[in-house]
Amino acid sequence: MVDWSHENARAQAGPELVLLGGRVLSRQVAESDPGRWQTVLQDVYLSRETPRCLCRGRESPIPMYVERRGRTYSLKRTPGSGESHHQACPSHGGMDVSGVNGGSTSAIHKxxxxxxxxxxxxxxxxxxxxxxxxxxxxxxxxxxxxxxxxxxxxxxxxxxxxxxxxxxxxxxxxxxxxxxxxxxxxxxxxxxxxxxxxxxxxxxxxxxxxxxxxxxxxxxxxxxxxxxxxxxxxxxxxxxxxxxxxxxxxxxxxxxxxxxxxxxxxxxxxxxxxxxxxxxxxxxxxxxxxxxxxxxxxxxxxxxxxxxxxxxxxxxxxxxxxxxxxxxxxxxxxxxxxxIPVESGFEAQVANALVEEGRAFVKPLRYTGQEEVHPDFVLTDTKRPWYLEVFGMATPQYLERKRAKITHYRESGKLLWSWDAAAGTQLPPFPVG
Incomplete structure (x- = not known):
């Protein structure tokens, strides 16, 4: 029988609530009371019970499992279930990267x-x-x-x-x-x-x-x-x-x-x-x-x-x-x-400014190949995506690449915001709408 009266379960839902051994706990217990957390996980592991994540509410529990490594127990999401969890849940993830960043290659095989x-x-x-x-x-x-x-x-x-x-x-x-x-x-x-x-x-x-x-x-x-x-x-x-x-x-x-x-x-x-x-x-x-x-x-x-x-x-x-x-x-x-990953102090300024203004954005990352254009950031809270580029150097090779990037955005019809940080200009206002 589930103990829904537990102090962390009164709302009966939440992105950090999990069902462990018939009790509902917040995952924050792992840091606030690690000894208790390990004891609970050990009990679940030995009893072979199936823990469940309640990030989607008590009516839609998501199965998990407990892993043991040495004397340490860990709560794990089941393989392939990352996208089923609520976006605010610690177990959310596993986003598919196929077709991104130059496409699927033999280096990354699903x-x-x-x-x-x-x-x-x-x-x-x-x-x-x-x-x-x-x-x-x-x-x-x-x-x-x-x-x-x-x-x-x-x-x-x-x-x-x-x-x-x-x-x-x-x-x-x-x-x-x-x-x-x-x-x-x-x-x-x-x-x-x-x-x-x-x-x-x-x-x-x-x-x-x-x-x-x-x-x-x-x-x-x-x-x-x-x-x-x-x-x-x-x-x-x-x-x-x-x-x-x-x-x-x-x-x-x-x-x-x-x-x-x-x-x-x-x-x-x-x-x-x-x-x-x-x-x-x-x-x-x-x-x-x-x-x-x-x-x-x-x-x-x-x-x-x-x-x-x-x-x-x-x-x-x-x-x-x-x-x-x-x-x-x-x-x-x-x-x-x-x-948020950044590759320069200028990028850090942009990322921090976006956060301070309450904007939603993505930082595209590289892991295979070299695609034609790799934006520094992409705004995701506008009607159409805006691609953000920070130009932070002035070497001949860099300037040539800068011109090629601008031409690509213009010819492909993509919306481009840019900051010529190398020239000492102030950070321009970010696009809205």
Whole structure:
């Protein structure tokens, strides 16, 4: 019998309400009382009951399931059910990306069971090059097994973009007065949901990619230490002799710091005892390739003009013999404070201005190919879509591309709003109607 008298169930509906073991709970219990949440999930897991999401109301429950990894239990949506959930529900997602961003390619293949099979351009395991050698320091360690395949590949950042888009995190709609703002915990949960529907190298992405929650109390940190180690050992057990697995992680950067031999990176939601150690050569590449993003991130850490900048990382890690997490490869993605991906400070200004004015928009993302025109933003609250372009450079090659873009919009009859930020002009008013 369902206990509808529970304090969190009086409305008998809501985007965060779930039915667990005959009781209705808000998913916010996962953060406000994690011990109780784990106990409830454990009871449901052991009883083999089917939890149900009530985001569509008590008359339209959506089946879910509880997953166990080590000593941690998680509430999961059933594969392929993401679009059935209410848009404000944490389980909403799984948006179809076929036919978008250059069309379907062999890099992203939708299987008959509805899962997406993705071919990455980075290795999921490496060749062991000798006792004591780490993949990060060995020149041949990053050679992917099974090289030579003619199948197209998705870049590491492309995978993060795809997850972001399937989760609907690239869209912004002004929240209703009763709706709480999107949190990092929401983002992490949505990303974990999407990993359940993706296959990497014949394995579920959720077994290869670790996304933490935001809890940092002592019990949670100890559980995460054990879970990360168990995940890596599980991957190692599946590796052929002489090879080492790669554990991928996705998280928001907390801080960079100097270690004795290399640079350290702390991630939000990761145990303090498990920083990511980045070798000097990799740190040089990061600073060279993502210099502007790092500057804005460091500025945000100091609470100056860059406040609100977030920096997410997707990285491949390997354990050292002493149990340290070493960086093998990775990529960074900058977002606004509300988790909208941006590629420059100018784009961040536009995204923040759109949010402040209560506009609805989409940030198109790249994950395969290079389409003819890729707008920076698209307004979705007008009668016809308006394509927003931010022109932030003035090099000859960039200006030539700028002219080609403007010509494309004009000849295709699309509505274009643009800001010549490189010329120092003020942000123009956004289109309405």
């Amino acid at each position: 299987r008959s069971d509805g899962l997406l099979d993705i071919k990455l351009d980075v290795p999921l395991r490496t060749v062991q090059v000798g006792r004591g050698a780490t993949a990060a320091s060995a020149p041949t360690a990053a050679t992917p097994t099974g090289a030579g395949s003619s199948r197209q590949q998705v870049k590491l950042l492309g995978l993060l973009h795809l997850l972001w888009e399937r989760a609907g995190l690239h869209r912004w709609t002004p929240p209703a007065p009763e709706q709480r703002p999107r949190t990092l915990g929401d983002v992490y949960e949505k990303l974990r949901n999407e990993l359940d529907d993706i296959v990497l190298g014949k394995s579920r992405a959720s077994s290869i990619v670790y996304v933490p929650d935001t809890r940092l109390d002592d019990p949670a940190q100890r559980h995460k230490e054990a879970l990360i180690a168990e995940s890596y050992m599980h991957l190692q057990a599946k590796c052929p002799a002489g090879e080492r697995p790669v554990l991928m992680v996705i998280a928001e950067c907390r801080s960079f710091f100097d270690g004795k031999y290399s640079r350290g990176l702390r991630l939000k939601g990761f145990p303090d005892s498990m920083p990511i150690w980045i070798p000097a050569s990799a740190m040089t590449q990061i600073e060279k390739g993502w210099n502007g993003r790092l500057e804005r991130f460091m500025s945000a850490m100091g609470g100056s003009a860059g406040e609100g900048t977030r920096l997410f990382v997707i990285a491949g890690l390997q354990f050292s013999e002493k149990g340290a997490l070493n960086w093998l490869y990775g990529s960074l993605m900058e977002t606004t404070g509300r988790f």
